[in-house]
Amino acid sequence: MKLEVVSVGDWDSALYMKFEHERTRAAIDLLAQVPDMDPKIVYDLGCGPGNSATLLKRRFPRASVIGVDNSDNMLQVARQRVVDADFIKEDIESWRPREETDLVFANASLHFVPEHYDLMVRLVSCLRDGGCLAVQMPNNMQEDSHALMRMVAADGPWADRLVPVAKSQAIIGPLDEYYRLLAPICSSLDIWQTTYIHPVDGPDRIVEWFEGAELQPFLKPLCPAEKEAFLARYRDALSQAYAPQPNGKFLLRYPRLFFVAQK
Template sequence: MLDWNPALYSRYEDERTRPARDLLARVPLAQAARVFDLGCGPGNSTELLVQRFPAASVVGTDNSEPMLASARQRLPQARFELGDIATWAPEAAPDLIYANAALQWVPDHETLIPRLFALLAPGGVLAIQMPDNRQEPTHRLMREVAAEAPWAQAIGNPDRLRTELLGIDGYYDLLAGEAAAVDAWRTAYQHPMASAAAIVEWISGTGLKPFVDPLPSELKTSYLAEYGRRIARAYPARTDGRLLLAFPRMFIVAQKKA
C-alpha cells in the first residue's frame, strides 16, 4: 500500500477526531506518566492526549513518515516514532496505550490485543477505537466493484484488505479474564455530507486506499467513477439536500489490575 496522505486525511479532521475524543473521555485515569498513541496519524489524537495529561511523556507511533512529519509540526512538544503496531513494544510499561482508528489495519487480533494489554503498567489502560463499517454501503460497494472486471485482477481478493473485527463480545472475552474492568460499546455516528463525491473523498483517505493503490491510473479513474456512481445510489439526499453517512465504530477500554 502506498503511503498515507496527511492533507487528505485531515480534510475531515473534525469527524475523525470526534470518536478519538469520545474514547479518551472514558479512560479512567486521573493522571499518567507514560502515554503512547499507536497509529497516531497527523497527531490529531495525540493532541488530545497532550491536553488531557500535560505532565506525561506522550509518544506517537505510526508507520507513515509523511504522517509523522505532519504530527511533529503540529506537536513539537511530543515525541513521534516510526513503528509497526504488530511488533511494537515500549521501553517501559505505559500507563495508557491508546489506539484510535488504527488496529483495524493490523492482523491477528486474538494475539495482538492480549499482547498490548500485557505491556501495561499495573492499573494501566488499553483504549481502542476501530471503524466497524465493513457492512456499510461505503465498504460493501468498494468490495463489490473490486470483484468485477477490469479491476479484480489488479486488486486481488478484496476480503483480505482489512482485518475483520471480532465483535464486542470477542474483544471482551480476550480481556475480561485479566482486566480489572472492561468497558465496550458501539456507536454509529451520522455525518451529513455535501455529496456522493464528498463521501468518496473521505473514504479515499483511508478505507479505499488498499483498493485503489494497486491500480494503474486509468483503472483507478474508472474504479473511482463506478464506485462514486454506486455511492450516489446508496445514499439519497435528505430533506436539506445533504447525504447522511452512517459510520459505526467500536470502542474498548480495559484497565489492568493494580
Template sequence: MSTEAKHLHDWSATQYLKFKDERTQPARDLLSRVPLQAPKRVVDLGCGPGNSTAVLESRYPNAELKGIDSSPDMIQKARSTLPHLEFTVEDLNTYSPSSPVDLFYSNAVFQWLGKERRIEVIKRLMGTQPSGGAFALQVPDNLDEPSHALMRETAQSGPWATTLETVGRETFQSPQDIYDQLKPLCSEVNIFHTSYYHSLENHEAIIEWVKGTGLRPYLDPLQPQEKTGFLGDYLKRLKEAYPSSVDGRVLLRYPRLFVVAIKN
C-alpha cells in the first residue's frame, strides 16, 4: 500500500475524540480494578490520542509511562496533548518492551488484532513481565448489538455487497477461552462485563460514534457516492431498531468485556 493510501485508511483522532467522555469511562473502570499500587513502568498498548494514557497518569503520576499505537495520526495527537510523555508508533503484533513492564494496559484495542494473534500477543508480553506484574485489557463486546448487526446487513444488501464481502470483525475469545489460555501463566485472571447505555443526541450520532471505530472498515473501500448510499441505508435501519427516548435522544447499549490478569 502506498503511504498516501495508508494515510487515507489511518485512524482519525478527531473523529474518535467526538465521544471522548463516553469512550474514556471504560478506561477508568478498567484501571479501578488493577490492584497495583505503585508500578514503576506502565505501557498503554494502543494508546490512541492519549485519553487512556491520561487516565493512567492521574492514578500513577510517579510511574515511567509510555504509550504505543500503530496509527501516526493518533500518536501525533497523543504527543501534542501530553508532550511530557513518550509516545511511539509501534505495531502490537511485533512490539517488545526494552525493559520489564509492571503494568500493560490496553483499552479498546485487542479486538482489532487478528483473532489468532490476540492471546499470542498477550502471552508474549506477559512473558517479559516480572512476577506480580499485571495485564489489563478491555474490548467492546458489541458485535451482536443492532449498531453492528445492521452494519453487516447494510453491507450485504447494497450495490457495494461484493466490495464489502470480506469485511467484518472477528468475534472476541470467550471468557472461558481467555481464562483457560491465561491461567497457566497467572496467579489470578479476573474477567468482568459491563453494559453502558450512552444517551446520544439522535440516530445520526450513532453513525458518528461508529465512524470513529467499527464502521471504518466498511466505509474505507467505498467510493464517495457509495459511501453516501451506504450511510443513508444504514441510518434508515438504525431508526427502525433504536426507539427515540422521552427527551428525543437515543440510548446506545454498549457491552464491554474486561480482563485483569496477574502474572505468576
C-alpha cells in the first residue's frame, strides 16, 4: 500500500521518514530489552508515523496497540500503515490511560515534555504490577548538530523570536538522576546509553534529518525567506563543524538514552 505522506505545518512526516531506518533502529534496540510478557494493552506515546507501532504489533500480535500523538500529519500516516492498531490525538504531557496498562512504550518522545521527570513517575503509576515503561530519548543537546541550531538562532534578525525557543528546549538529565527517580518505585530498572554513528552525505543530509523534527520549533516562527536564510546559516556552520571522511561521508554522532522500568 502506498502511503500518502504530506506536510501540513506541524511535523513533516515526509522528511521524518527519509531517515526512518536510522530512527527505527533505536526503537528496535529498546523493544529488544522489554522482558517477555503477554500484554493486553500497549500504548505507543509519541507514535509518529507508525514505525514503532509496527514493531509493537509484530512483537505482541495479540495485544491492542494504541498510538498517541498530537500531530495530525503523523497520525494520518500511522493510520494508513498500521491498520490493526488504534491511534488517538492527544498531548502525551497530559495523557493518562483509562485503566492500568501492561506496557507504555515511548521512543523519542518524552524529552519534548519539559516536566518529563514528573511524567515518568506518573506513567509508572499507570502500570499494572509487572508492567513496563520503556523509554528512549535522544541525548544530543551538546552535540554540534544541536549546539549550532541554538547558535544560529541567537545570531540573526530572528534572535528575539528564537532565543526563547532555544531556552525552552527540554534538557536530558544525567543517567543517575533517572535512576534515582525510578529505582525506588520499580521492581527492576535497566538503564543504558548508546551513541549511534550515522554516515551521511554531507551537511545537506544533516539539515534534512533535523528539518523533519528538531528544527521545526526554530522554523515555525519564521517567514519563508527567513527559513531559507536560517537553514543556509545552519548548513554553513555544519560544514565547518563536521570533517568529511576519505569517502566523502560525514559522521553524525547521535547519543540516545534508554531505560526499561518494570513496576
